[in-house]
Amino acid sequence: MTTQSLFDRKRGGPFAPLSLPPFPPGEVWLVGAGPGDPGLLTLHAAHALEQADVVVHDALVDEAVLRLARPGAEIVFAGKRGGKPSASQPDITRRLIDLAKAGKRVLRLKGGDPFIFGRGAEEARALVAAGVPFRVVPGITAGIGGLAYAGIPATARETNAAIAFVTGHAASGEVPDNVDWTALARSASVLVIYMAVKHLAAIVDRLLAGGRSPDEPLAFICAATTARHRVVTSTLGRAVADRDAHGVEAPAIVVVGEVVRLREQLGGWWDPSVLDSFQTDSAAE
Numbered sequence: 212m213t214t215q216s217l218f219d220r221k222r223g224g225p226f227a228p229l230s231l232p233p234f235p236p237g238e239v240w241l242v243g244a245g246p247g248d249p250g251l252l253t254l255h256a257a258h259a260l261e262q263a264d265v266v267v268h269d270a271l272v273d274e275a276v277l278r279l280a281r282p283g284a285e286i287v288f289a290g291k292r293g294g295k296p297s298a299s300q301p302d303i304t305r306r307l308i309d310l311a312k313a314g315k316r317v318l319r320l321k322g323g324d325p326f327i328f329g330r331g332a333e334e335a336r337a338l339v340a341a342g343v344p345f346r347v348v349p350g351i352t353a354g355i356g357g358l359a360y361a362g363i364p365a366t367a368r369e370t371n372a373a374i375a376f377v378t379g380h381a382a383s384g385e386v387p388d389n390v391d392w393t394a395l396a397r398s399a400s401v402l403v404i405y406m407a408v409k410h411l412a413a414i415v416d417r418l419l420a421g422g423r424s425p426d427e428p429l430a431f432i433c434a435a436t437t438a439r440h441r442v443v444t445s446t447l448g449r450a451v452a453d454r455d456a457h458g459v460e461a462p463a464i465v466v467v468g469e470v471v472r473l474r475e476q477l478g479g480w481w482d483p484s485v486l487d488s489f490q491t492d493s494a495a496e
């Protein structure tokens with residue numbers, strides 16, 4: 212069953228009794244698409260895909276999710292592809308505003324959660340400034356969904372009472388200098404680091420200088436929950452060498468901490484090949 216019938220009472224959609232909000236023309240909805248697996252969309256997100264006139268998406272939104280858009284919806288790519296420069300943020304927000312003012316139902320679809328390292332805040336503020344009504348639909352961020360699919364619990368009572376989400380890449384293109392890496396190293400026993408592949412050596416140096424052990428377990432979760440999902444386990448001390456040896460590339464989450472060891476028991480429960488049948492089924496309809 213596709214989302215086209217999920218909310219349709221006449222066609223007996225299982226979620227029809229839920230009174231999910233209609234998507235009024237002239238609104239922009241900032242929606243999290245989750246990390247990849249379409250099964251991780253929220254009902255609000257699926258409902259928005261069913262109703263939107265235009266879907267403006269970034270590069271991290273998986274094809275399998277885009278296939279759930281209403282037939283006839285305009286799909287607009289607003290990300291970075293093949294090393295070409297990305298659409299500028301002002302251009303994207305201008306487009307969202309223009310489409311809404313033209314009376315479209317505009318779905319701004321972002322990978323993961325729109326307010327986790329996703330510039331959702333900037334876009335929402337631009338909409339407020341332009342007087343465009345909006346709604347925010349949170350999504351499962353890669354640092355939660357990716358860990359779960361890798362068999363790495365974000366917290367476990369015996370390993371950590373704190374977790375930190377941090378980015379390894381600032382707007383300047385460098386390691387963020389507004390993160391106190393020493394304090395971070397000492398305060399959160401599990402670190403979930405986004406956009407860390409490029410500057411990994413500098414990040415590892417900062418964490419070791421902050422007192423973390425080179426033997427601490429680390430995992431790269433690459434293209435999490437997509438058909439290309441791959442997990443590489445390592446240690447803080449070996450991370451850079453293992454990144455290079457295993458050809459780890461973005462998008463990847465780096466997770467550091469004792470919870471990574473739980474993958475030895477819990478990993479492998481999810482098999483990315485299940486997405487093949489999903490894609491074949493939906494493409495056939």
Ligand SMILES: C[S@@+](CC[C@H](N)C(=O)[O-])C[C@H]1O[C@@H](n2cnc3c(N)ncnc32)[C@H](O)[C@@H]1O
Pocket residue numbers: 246247271321322323324325326327328329351352353354357404405406407432433434435436437461462463464
């Ligand atoms: C601009 S941030 C967007 C984060 C997104 N808003 C979220 O909540 O997941 C991009 C970074 O998120 C991480 N990321 C997003 N999707 C991912 C995925 N499916 N697998 C692994 N990492 C992912 C990577 O670190 C990537 O470089």
